[in-house]
Amino acid sequence: MAVTGDETETGSAADLTTCQLRNPSCSHPQVVSEASAYSSKKSIEDALQKREHRLMKNREAARECRRKKKEYVKCLEDRVAVLENQNKTLIEELRALKDIYRHKVE
DNA sequence: TAGACGTAGCGTCATGGGGC
DNA sequence: GCCCCATGACGCTACGTCTA
Numbered sequence: 001m002a003v004t005g006d007e008t009e010t011g012s013a014a015d016l017t018t019c020q021l022r023n024p025s026c027s028h029p030q031v032v033s034e035a036s037a038y039s040s041k042k043s044i045e046d047a048l049q050k051r052e053h054r055l056m057k058n059r060e061a062a063r064e065c066r067r068k069k070k071e072y073v074k075c076l077e078d079r080v081a082v083l084e085n086q087n088k089t090l091i092e093e094l095r096a097l098k099d100i101y102r103h104k105v106e
Numbered sequence: 107t108a109g110a111c112g113t114a115g116c117g118t119c120a121t122g123g124g125g126c
Numbered sequence: 127g128c129c130c131c132a133t134g135a136c137g138c139t140a141c142g143t144c145t146a
Contacts, residue, residue, distance in 0.1 A: 057130080059117060065133055066115075 054130090055118075058119085058132095061131060062117070062133080063115095065131095069133085
């Protein structure tokens with residue numbers, strides 16, 4: 001998993017870094033400045049909880065997104081296989097018809 | 107057998123779009 | 127505007143395969 005010291009997000013009250021989540025005693029400067037924006041311990045806990053919830057939701061969304069993408073790619077691959085078969089069949093059919101036509105002309 | 111390399115899967119972040 | 131969701135991008139780990 002990629003965890004760098006400078007991870008931040010913008011705009012939300014749940015802005016706390018991953019390093020603080022993993023190590024509550026983290027004194028990373030950004031964490032300190034962000035955490036100081038909260039008036040009480042309660043609101044910090046609240047923000048952490050919100051962040052955790054958001055990360056969990058996004059984790060699940062990413063998993064689902066990958067699953068759908070894989071399914072889509074599989075679908076395309078199957079379609080390619082079907083079309084290739086159809087193409088082969090049509091080419092052979094055309095060849096056979098050309099043969100018949102040639103014999104009639106001769 | 108150790109190291110290089112390729113691939114799959116994962117978590118996180120950033121961002122755009124839609125709903126309210 | 128704010129919130130939520132979907133998704134691309136990135137970095138990391140685990141694992142399999144190849145080669146010296």
